Amino acid sequence: MTLNRTLQSLGLAGLALGCTALPAAASAFWFVDTVTPYGQKVDWLYQFMMWISIAILIVVEVALVAALIKFRKRPGENRQPETWSHNTKLEIIWTVIPFALLVAILIPTFQALAYLADVPKNPDLTLEVVGHQFYWEYRYPDLNVTFNSTPRDANGGYGDPLELPVGRKIKVIMTASDVIHAWWVPAFGLQQMTTPGNLAMVPLEITKAGDYTGSCAFLCGPQHGAMGIFVRAVDQPTFMAWADKHKSATGLKPIATVGLVGQTPPPPEANEVPEGKENPQGTEAAVAGKPTAEEAKKLSEKGKDLYAAKCLGCHQPTGAGVPGVFPPLDGSEFVTGPDKALVEIIVKGKSGPIKVKGADYNSAMPPVGTGMSDEEVAAIATYVRQSWSNKAEAVGPAMVKAKH
Numbered sequence: 001m002t003l004n005r006t007l008q009s010l011g012l013a014g015l016a017l018g019c020t021a022l023p024a025a026a027s028a029f030w031f032v033d034t035v036t037p038y039g040q041k042v043d044w045l046y047q048f049m050m051w052i053s054i055a056i057l058i059v060v061e062v063a064l065v066a067a068l069i070k071f072r073k074r075p076g077e078n079r080q081p082e083t084w085s086h087n088t089k090l091e092i093i094w095t096v097i098p099f100a101l102l103v104a105i106l107i108p109t110f111q112a113l114a115y116l117a118d119v120p121k122n123p124d125l126t127l128e129v130v131g132h133q134f135y136w137e138y139r140y141p142d143l144n145v146t147f148n149s150t151p152r153d154a155n156g157g158y159g160d161p162l163e164l165p166v167g168r169k170i171k172v173i174m175t176a177s178d179v180i181h182a183w184w185v186p187a188f189g190l191q192q193m194t195t196p197g198n199l200a201m202v203p204l205e206i207t208k209a210g211d212y213t214g215s216c217a218f219l220c221g222p223q224h225g226a227m228g229i230f231v232r233a234v235d236q237p238t239f240m241a242w243a244d245k246h247k248s249a250t251g252l253k254p255i256a257t258v259g260l261v262g263q264t265p266p267p268p269e270a271n272e273v274p275e276g277k278e279n280p281q282g283t284e285a286a287v288a289g290k291p292t293a294e295e296a297k298k299l300s301e302k303g304k305d306l307y308a309a310k311c312l313g314c315h316q317p318t319g320a321g322v323p324g325v326f327p328p329l330d331g332s333e334f335v336t337g338p339d340k341a342l343v344e345i346i347v348k349g350k351s352g353p354i355k356v357k358g359a360d361y362n363s364a365m366p367p368v369g370t371g372m373s374d375e376e377v378a379a380i381a382t383y384v385r386q387s388w389s390n391k392a393e394a395v396g397p398a399m400v401k402a403k404h
């Protein structure tokens, strides 16, 4: 790599700076240093191809300029152009050289691809990455750890980092719960699409401690830019201490059930309230569709999971939102006000200027409730209306049905 660095510095000094050789400026101008074996392979390949390209450029340009000078029309000269065609020697040369170059590029390319396909069978650690609109859910199934990324704030800042141990063989399994995202960390040389219904697997081994940032690299919706990636690579004891602080209270569902949206329908009894049975008690509450206290409790529990999957990335576990970016739900007049308005926001989303608790937001909330059952919408509504300091009435599935 030293030779490469030197060559690249020299190349840049020549190309970008003209004649002043400033290797320090060149390395700041150049790509980030990669800290994974795969990233090093990608870098090497890139440099290799770039120098081949530069060599071709020089050969072609020198030949062109030489031909222009040598065969230019001189004053008083009246030569006829040559009329021969085909030159076997020349044709062999201009076939064999590009062929050899392509083979030379092909070999390290396949080596890098083979490295990426060689996911460790007995990894030191398994990391699962789930792309959600609009945050990253990280899970360490062996350690029963879950961690959600915090959306990037208005200044492009990152929240708390995801920690990973240095020098360990990590198996990364990636998927998405809603639309296609892409997990991209330049310093790892890695950009992997996360696709609903598909589990992508890649090896990851970080060779140097430090903070590495990246972002979602696939336009996934209005808050795509909030999907920052912030990884902190640390030694094993520091990592274990971090992991201890992020144990899942409820246990992790298998990633296959997280990612394969649409392929693992929830049990019917949880999804559908049979017609005419909204309220088995059959009292006055049944007429208005208001859930009983017991039903409200069930809805709220279910709503908590849905909130974690669909709302928490922006509105935060505390319901406080992110100042200036994502409105708070705790104490929000939209949450505790008329249930019809809340249901409408959940089902249809909300865009444009909005004032919440006296602060202005330019909202671009996606319609998270589209495609959800009435009961699921009611569960989210009930959960946010009765969480934190909110003490509004529960919303039953029948009320949702009547309102959208």
Ligand SMILES: [Cu+2]
Binding pocket: 181, 182, 216, 217, 218, 219, 220, 221, 224, 225, 227
């Ligand atoms: Cu995105």
